[in-house]
Amino acid sequence: MQKIDKIAEMSAAAKAIRESGKRIAFLPTLGALHAGHANLIRLARLQADVVVVSAFVNPLQFGPSEDFLKYPRTAVSDALLAEREGADILFTPAQEEMFPRGFSTHVLEEVISKPLCSITRPVLFRGVLTCWLKLFNIVQPHVVMIGEKDPQQIAVVRKAIGDLLLPVEVVTGAVVRDVDGLAVSARNNYLTPTQREEALAVYGALKRAKEMVESGVKSADRIVAEVTHIMSAKRRLRVIYISVVDRNTMDALREIVPGNCLMAISYWVDEVKLTDNVLL
Known part of the structure; x- marks a missing residue:
């Protein structure tokens, strides 16, 4: 598995993969990879020739009173899981390169994102869409993998992809639960x-x-x-x-x-x- 942490290097790798005629499946994550992500990586292997996983704790989707600083960062175990499950590239960009000082452009879906999670997390989907659109431009995927643990996120991303005519297919994976039934998170x-x-x-x-x-x-x-x-x-x-x-x-x-x-x-x-x- 190749590990990439620079945007230019990831963009160049994606360009070369596409030019070779291969299909890219992309799993964007916040890191702290678990069994749900492992399932999506395995599904991605069935969808494409090359599987790219990003691990990036996106600051734009966390509100001021949320757990951005506390959110688990587990780089070593993330790499082990991604490689074990068959990912080809693990992309781990730095925050200062993804969202440098002066970054001021955001993407907002204004209907599907309004109820449910946005009631208590008003910046969540704006942050997700802004980050994911940038990642789509870097990774150039044919298909994006999303877990059904986050159904509103699936609906919002699908709507944005359709509205903006992005050439990306959405494939979802079922909720993964621990043996006691608790949804993995x-x-x-x-x-x-x-x-x-x-x-x-x-x-x-x-x-x-x-x-x-x-x-x-x-x-x-x-x-x-x-x-x-x-x-x-x-x-x-x-x-x-x-x-x-x-x-x-x-x-x-x-x-x-x-x-x-x-x-x-x-x-x-x-x-x-x-x-x-x-x-x-």
Whole structure:
């Protein structure tokens, strides 16, 4: 596996790959690579000839009170995982080169990004799109890999790609869970054993929501009420949002349309913010 940390070198490598007629799959990450990323790298190998993974803690997507400085930086283990899973290039640009002093251009999607996560993280998707568009210009991918752990991000990125006519295909990978059912996330490392045990109630609530739909329940309000009830029994959990939404537009739904909607949850476990979702 090749390791690149300069934009010019990555751009030159991407240009050479494309000129050789090979297809590039790209996985943009914040680093702290885990089993979810490993799954996406394996999927990427099926999509393209060359797999590029970026590990960059993007400052633009963190608000002033969020965990940018605390976010795990695990360069050594990132490289080991990326190489083990078959990545061809690990791109680790420096912040001062990605966003030098005086950088003042941003990309904003103004409809799909508005609800859910943006209510408490207003800079999140502007930061993601700005960073990813720059990475797309550097890496020149044919396909971008995104995990279904972040369904709103998938919808926002797809909309931006379509609106801006970017020649990039989006391929998604299923939510990866630990053996106890908790959705894999870098922020899980913040949890104490007690906090993790309480967070597992969210997975149980999502399974209950799916069971209700499979038994014929169509009312989104009824399912949200049941999930809220389950989570409220755990004193460390605080709900940010629980919503049944259209998986493509993120519009809130009153009636379940099986296969076309999902339940999305964002919540605090004490001071740790996590998200999860399930297709209904």
